[in-house]
Amino acid sequence: MKINPKLKKDLKSFLLDNIHKEQNQVQVFSADVLGVDEKKVLGKKFSDLNWSQAHYQIDRSIIAGIVIKVGSKTIDLSLMGSLSKLSNTLYEID
Amino acid sequence: MKLIDEYLKTLEKELKNKPKISTEETGIVSQVKDGVVILEGLDRVAYGELIEFKKNVLGYVIDLTEDEVGAIILGDYTSIAAGDKAKALGYTLSVPVSEGLIGRVVDSLGLPLDGKAAIKSKTLYPVEKIAAGVVKRQPVKVPLQTGIKSIDALIPIGRGQRELIIGDRGTGKTTIAVDAILNQKGEDVVCIYCAIGQKNSKVAAIVELLKKNGADKYSVVVNAPAADSVAMQYLAPYTASAIGEYFMDKGQDVLIVYDDLTKHAWAHRQMSLILRRPAGREAYPGDVFYLHSRLLERACRIDKKYGGGSITALPIIETLDGDLSAYIPTNVISITDGQISLETDLFNSGIRPAINVGLSVSRVGGNAQTKAMKAVAGKLKLDLAQYRDLAAFSQFESELDEETKKFLNRGAKVTQILKQKKNKPLSLAEQVSILWAASNGYLDKLPVDEIEKFETKLLETLKLKGKKWLEKINKNKIMDEKDGKDLEKMIKDIS
16 A cells, blocks of 8 residues: 555654654642642642643552653652652662 | 661661652553563663663663664563563663672673672673773783693784684684683783673583682683573673773783674674664674674773773684684674684694684784794794695605705694693793794604604603793793703703
């Protein structure tokens, strides 16, 4: 099957645009629903992120706290994260 | 109880620390192939960076494409599944180095394989490192004695040189390299034997041999056997180089044997094909030349101003049917400063080490040869060259003139004297004495099958009566007229 090269190019740039948009979107995972106050605190604390398009999700597996994802960057402020770090530290002490 | 208290204290300390806000680069495993995984995400990862999977399995980034990251897995890749999270660690692969490595057997990550205690170390050396530049280097001038007569006389190796050992399977390549290690006893040279894709049984035998000869007191074995993943086999020579650089930076001389680079090229080829890199000749990827050039370029001799020290490399290449013009052999021949070519025919006809003197060269070692050896080797080379020219006529011996017969006789004797039993390296003075006898015609009248006897006798006499003579030559590395006369006396005593 032959595909029109122009079509291919357009499709590619469209997809790349989409990916770019998606990449800069802030994703917040929390163990429970975040209140308005909490969101405000987050916005203040991480003022360099674009919060207008933020996407909030609930993930019980992190136990408590939040995880913020922007593209491939992750800021882990969850209890699960600290616990796994602790288990790594214990492993290294041994 | 003390242990538990300590544990609790560390835990408390850990918990008291307020959660630090730090960003991490993360990605998700999309494909798992033989020893290689492809990941999505990790947008800001660097080439050569380490990534961590769960259960403390590490990966090493070797491929960055537009939207994917390829990494080789250091360790067990069967525990990794598609969809697993991966985290970039922000630093490149390094190995722990210390004096404690000496006498040990380690894997490509510097972890012990010999079942002994962990290696304590405070320093880490990067596995991949750009070699020292022109300014820091110094020409090769100091000899590295291999203890093998034919090599030290005809193809001398200097400290900081890269000398390739090439030949078919079963021609004694490893034997030459191991003999060179054995001969470094008391020479203040740290030896590293790096086995790539070898049988574990063979490596175990070599470790045993080193131990038996007391060579474990100055050598390190880096082992990535055929059972290891290709990633580990790929990394082994670079790890050996990093360990060598640690000792070199302390001003010591280092000898590294890479056994063998053919299998290293195979490992690299397998990885590259899995990563879908374009294949070239013999299905090797385009960077197979750089693979070996960047490794062997790390062998060098550092100027005294910058701390001195050297790394001598003895890479080994296995050929098929003696074909030196295959892809990998020609590449490595052009990278190195000369080669020692071994041949099956010579090996089978009893000339061991089976060195083809005509095809073997040392491009820089001549400057490093000791004066004592230079004095005897010059004549020896001439004798052998003339012999090679005339060898074809040796069948018509009755029809030849006296002069030609003399050349043929001398050549046969010299060829005979260059034979040497394995794992029996000789000191400089011992070598010089035997070669002096040969090039001055003291063997011409002996029948060929009595030459070995003469050699043992001469060495015994030297050990009994000529101890001072041996010590003097070994120390001064010069042989003057008086030494020659002393030696002549001893030779006449035997015959």
